[in-house]
Amino acid sequence: MTGEPRRPDEGERATPRARRLLSRARFLGLLAGGAAVGALSTRVFGLVDGWRENTVEESRPVFDPGTYRLTVDGLVARPLSLDYEALRALPAVRQVSDFHCVEGWMVPDVRWDGVLFQSLAELVGPLPDARYVTFHSLGGVYRDSLSLTQARLPGVLIAYDLDGAPLSRVRGAPARLVMPRMFGYKGPKWLTRVEFRDRQDLGYWQQRGWRVDAWIRSSD
Ligand SMILES: Nc1nc2c(c(=O)[nH]1)N[C@H]1C(S)=C(S)[C@@H](COP(=O)(O)O)O[C@H]1N2
Ligand SMILES: [Mo]
Numbered sequence: 001m002t003g004e005p006r007r008p009d010e011g012e013r014a015t016p017r018a019r020r021l022l023s024r025a026r027f028l029g030l031l032a033g034g035a036a037v038g039a040l041s042t043r044v045f046g047l048v049d050g051w052r053e054n055t056v057e058e059s060r061p062v063f064d065p066g067t068y069r070l071t072v073d074g075l076v077a078r079p080l081s082l083d084y085e086a087l088r089a090l091p092a093v094r095q096v097s098d099f100h101c102v103e104g105w106m107v108p109d110v111r112w113d114g115v116l117f118q119s120l121a122e123l124v125g126p127l128p129d130a131r132y133v134t135f136h137s138l139g140g141v142y143r144d145s146l147s148l149t150q151a152r153l154p155g156v157l158i159a160y161d162l163d164g165a166p167l168s169r170v171r172g173a174p175a176r177l178v179m180p181r182m183f184g185y186k187g188p189k190w191l192t193r194v195e196f197r198d199r200q201d202l203g204y205w206q207q208r209g210w211r212v213d214a215w216i217r218s219s220d
Contacts, residue, residue, distance in 0.1 A: 050107035051099075053170055054184065056204060061138035061190040063173040070158070070175060074134075074196035077125035084174050088160060090115045090123075095155050097180035100216050112178050114159035117151045120194065132200040135177045136193035144186050144203030146179060148196070150213075155180045158191060183214040 065084050073079040082090075093116055099107040117133075126148060134145040150156070157178045160167060167173040172189025179186045185205045195201075206212050 051171070052101070052105050054101060054103075055170075055189070057137075057139055057141045060169055063138070063169065063190065065174070068174060068192070070191065071193045072120060072124050072196075073193070075127040075130035075198060076196050077127060078123065080120075080124055087115065087158070087175065091119060093157065095157050095159075095178065095180065097155065097178070099180075100183055102183040102185060102210070102214065111161075111163050112157055112159040113161035113164075114157040114175065114178070117156040117158065117177075117194075120158060121148070121152065124196070126196050129198040130196035132197045134193075134195045134197060134201040134203075135188045135191055136195065137172075137188040138190040138192045142188050142190075142204045143201070144177075144188050144205070145197075145201045145212075146182075146186065147200065150179070150182075153179075153181065158194075181216060183216060185210065186214050 063084075068084050070082045070087050071080070072082070092113055095112045095114075096109055097112070099110045131148050132145055133148055133151045134143055136143045146156075155178075158175050159178045160175045162168075162171055167176065167189075172191070175191045176189040177187040177191055185203075188203075200212065202212070
């Protein structure tokens with residue numbers, strides 16, 4: 001995982017396609033060796049772009065650029081409400097990381113562009129009691145949370161572009177949380193509210209028994 005300021009020419013130097021295909025092939029090879037053929041077949045779509053959709057909402061939330069707001073509120077000195085353009089106008093970074101779902105699939109070398117959580121936190125000024133952050137999706141069905149310390153780790157991003165293009169509806173347009181050191185369920189798609197709190201809120205999957213801290217490597 002890397003996090004660095006975006007440079008305009010970076011797209012040209014992006015991870016060579018060959019490397020991505022190779023690591024994908026390795027991943028599929030591992031699956032073929034270690035898992036049932038049935039499990040492999042459910043991942044065959046991965047040959048197309050690597051992603052499998054995981055959406056619990058009955059229908060995917062719709063992003064309307066005219067009415068969309070990213071609200072940043074709760075225990076902060078200066079609450080914010082950003083429309084899509086204002087979000088995109090904030091200083092941006094590019095971050096490259098492997099995306100892991102706890103179900104066992106992953107997408108290597110995903111390029112995300114967006115705003116560092118840390119930059120957003122500086123803008124709003126968390127109050128002393130703000131120790132947790134809840135990330136809410138449009139539609140009110142899905143949310144998840146991090147401690148403020150976790151959210152401030154390098155590479156934690158409110159992402160709006162994936163591999164150089166704006167997020168599609170299925171990937172969570174217009175923005176999703178990316179926490180590259182944790183499993184994918186910690187990153188709500190269709191992000192609409194970032195809420196600073198004094199206690200940790202239980203997210204959608206935590207209410208159903210999944211761990212609050214979903215580090216990809218347990219040694220972390
Ligand atoms: N709003 C919302 N965000 C979500 C989810 C969801 O169901 N709804 N699923 C999570 C899980 S479990 C994963 S692995 C990733 C999947 O992202 P994808 O559907 O773009 O592959 O989104 C996460 N964010
Ligand atoms: Mo997931």
